[in-house]
Amino acid sequence: DAKTTQPTSMDCAEGRAANLPCNHSTISGNEYVYWYRQIHSQGPQYIIHGLKNNETNEMASLIITEDRKSSTLILPHATLRDTAVYYCILSTQFYFGTGTSLTVIP
């Protein structure tokens, strides 16, 4: 069963920031939030993870609310190659739900 909920789909204009939300209201204290993305017909690719602090790497930023019940993945300058399905899962979870299908529009 999924322990996270995400919107089914989102659009973003090329060059703008893409903000992808995820709710995980039943998260427990030692569970990390992980984000992956899957481009059509490929294996998912790890993006970023976090526990309670905000995190940033070369691909994205992760903002986790203070109560840890939700998070947002931020792609600061979306490109057409960022069009993919984005999955938010907890570290003790093996089920990847349907994720958010992000379409970057030229």
Next chain:
Amino acid sequence: DGGITQSPKYLFRKEGQNVTLSCEQNLNHDAMYWYRQDPGQGLRLIYYSQIVNDFQKGDIAEGYSVSREKKESFPLTVTSAQKNPTAFYLCASSIATGVRNEQFFGPGTRLTVL
């Protein structure tokens, strides 16, 4: 290059035949996983292994079998008991299971049963 390889990329089999999908990793990871993905759906866990010679059923293990004789290898057999085997199969590995388990995925094998 370090990574996970799955072969073949496309596989066709006749109904009633067993088929084995290969998964190899050279990342020195202890944990390995098999997922199934159907069109428009998320990934569902078939089996996982935390260590050599040990594996656990996932959510949809019926009709599948695995072995973990070597750390690097985790082959999946789709048996004739699997009622709807046509799907995209993904193998992954991680340092370990549990609290922190960043998973690295292979390119997948698309199985079509005719």
